[in-house]
Amino acid sequence: MRSFLLDIQEFQLLFYHPNKLKAKTLLGSKEYVKDGESGHIGAKIFTFRELAVATRNFRGDCLLGEGGFGRVYKGQLDSNQIVAIKQLDRNGLQGNREFLVEVLMLSLLHHPNLVNLTGYCADGDQRLLVYEYMPLGSLDDHLHDLTPGKKVLDWNMRMKIAAGAAKGLEYLHDRASPPVIYRDLKCSNILLGEGYHPKLSDFGLAKLGPVGDNTHVSTRVMGTYGYCAPEYAMTGQLTLKSDVYSFGVVLLEIITGRKAIENSKTGGEHNLVAWAKPLFRDRRKFSQMADPMLQGQYPERGLYQALAVAAMCVQEQPNMRPVIADVVTALSYLAAQKFDSDTQGVQNLRWTPATPPRTRRDADKRQKGGSYEPRW
Numbered sequence: 253m254r255s256f257l258l259d260i261q262e263f264q265l266l267f268y269h270p271n272k273l274k275a276k277t278l279l280g281s282k283e284y285v286k287d288g289e290s291g292h293i294g295a296k297i298f299t300f301r302e303l304a305v306a307t308r309n310f311r312g313d314c315l316l317g318e319g320g321f322g323r324v325y326k327g328q329l330d331s332n333q334i335v336a337i338k339q340l341d342r343n344g345l346q347g348n349r350e351f352l353v354e355v356l357m358l359s360l361l362h363h364p365n366l367v368n369l370t371g372y373c374a375d376g377d378q379r380l381l382v383y384e385y386m387p388l389g390s391l392d393d394h395l396h397d398l399t400p401g402k403k404v405l406d407w408n409m410r411m412k413i414a415a416g417a418a419k420g421l422e423y424l425h426d427r428a429s430p431p432v433i434y435r436d437l438k439c440s441n442i443l444l445g446e447g448y449h450p451k452l453s454d455f456g457l458a459k460l461g462p463v464g465d466n467t468h469v470s471t472r473v474m475g476t477y478g479y480c481a482p483e484y485a486m487t488g489q490l491t492l493k494s495d496v497y498s499f500g501v502v503l504l505e506i507i508t509g510r511k512a513i514e515n516s517k518t519g520g521e522h523n524l525v526a527w528a529k530p531l532f533r534d535r536r537k538f539s540q541m542a543d544p545m546l547q548g549q550y551p552e553r554g555l556y557q558a559l560a561v562a563a564m565c566v567q568e569q570p571n572m573r574p575v576i577a578d579v580v581t582a583l584s585y586l587a588a589q590k591f592d593s594d595t596q597g598v599q600n601l602r603w604t605p606a607t608p609p610r611t612r613r614d615a616d617k618r619q620k621g622g623s624y625e626p627r628w
C-alpha cells in the first residue's frame with residue numbers, strides 16, 4: 253500500500269501542469285471532486301464491497317469481456333449509474349503499474365473521444381477500474397466475427413468512427429502537455445457509445461512523450477502484435493509516430509474488415525499491413541481492399557482517399573508518416589461526405605475470401621515490418 257501511494261505522488265508531480273491539466277482528484281477525499289474549468293466530475297474511490305454489490309458479486313452474466321488486465325463486468329452503482337468494472341487479474345502480468353498509469357492518465361485527460369473513468373478501487377490487494385459504460389462495446393466487435401443478425405457498419409459510420417478515434421489521439425498528442433503516447437491503439441480499445449460515438453480506452457501502457465529536444469522515449473516494447481510500428485518493435489524507441497502507425501493499422505481494419513493479424517493464415521495474408529502494401533501500389537486494386545461486407549456500398553473516391561491516409565500512416569519510416577492533426581483533417585473531411593447508395597450507386601462487387609475468426613492477442617510478440625514506397 254505504501255509503495256502504491258508513493259507511486260501516485262510521483263506520478264502526480266510528473267503530471268501536474270497548472271495551466272493545462274488538473275491533478276486534483278487522486279489522493280483527495282472520497283467525495284466527488286468537481287473540476288471548476290471543465291465541469292468534469294473527478295474519479296471516485298470505491299470500496300471493493302460497493303463494486304461487488306454493483307456486479308452482484310461479479311456474476312458470470314454481468315461479464316462483458318476479458319483482456320490482458322482482467323475481466324470486465326457490467327455493473328449498476330448505488331446512484332443507478334451503469335458502469336463497466338475492470339478487475340485486475342491478480343495473477344496477471346499487467347499489474348499495479350498499469351493500474352496507476354490508467355488512473356492518473358484518465359484523471360487528467362478529458363476529451364469527448366476518450367473514455368471517462370468514473371472511479372477506481374485500491375482496497376487491500378484488489379485493483380479495479382470503473383468506467384462509463386459504452387453500450388455498443390468495442391469497434392472490434394463490429395468489424396470482425398459478427399454474430400448473425402448484427403448490423404454491418406456502413407461506410408459513413410466507419411468514417412465517423414475513424415475521424416472520432418483520430419480526434420482522441422490528436423488530443424493526446426497535441427493538446428496534452430507533455431504529449432501522451434497512447435501505445436495501445438487497436439480496435440478492441442476503441443469503445444462505442446450511443447450513435448457509435450468512439451472513445452479511446454485503456455491507458456495503462458500510455459507514456460509521456462519526449463520533451464525538449466528529445467525525439468523519442470526509450471521503453472520496453474509493449475503493445476499488441478500487428479499494431480506495433482516496426483521501429484518501435486525493433487529498437488524500443490517510442491515516438492508519437494508509433495501511435496500514427498497503429499492508427500493506420502486500425503484504419504486499414506475499418507476499410508477492409510480484415511484483422512491486423514490473421515492467425516489462421518500464413519504468408520501474404522497473415523499480417524494486414526504486409527497484405528496491403530503491394531495493393532497500395534496499384535490504384536486499380538483499391539476496390540479489392542474494401543470490406544466485402546460493405547457489398548460495394550462506398551464512394552470510390554472516398555475509398556481511395558481513406559486508403560491513401562492509411563498507406564501514409566503505415567509507412568516504414570516514422571518521419572514519412574503524417575502528424576495526427578493532418579489525419580484528423582483528412583478523415584473529418586471524409587466523414588462529412590455522406591455516401592448515399594441510392595444516388596451514388598454501388599461499386600462492382602468482387603469476391604474476396606472471408607476472414608476466419610482470430611484468436612486473442614499475444615501482448616509481447618513483435619511485428620516485423622515490410623518496406624513501402626507510396627506511389628502518389
Ligand SMILES: Nc1ncnc2c1ncn2[C@@H]1O[C@H](COP(=O)(O)OP(=O)(O)OP(=O)(O)O)[C@@H](O)[C@H]1O
Binds near residue numbers: 336338384443
Ligand atoms: N467501458 C466499457 N463499456 C463497455 N464494455 C467495455 C468497456 N470496457 C471494456 N469493455 C468490454 O470488455 C472487453 C475487454 O476489454 P479489455 O480492455 O479488458 O480487453 P481488450 O481491449 O480486448 O484487450 P487489452 O487487455 O489488450 O486491452 C472489451 O472488448 C469490451 O467489449
Ligand SMILES: [Mg+2]
Binds near residue numbers: 319440441453454
Ligand atoms: Mg482494452
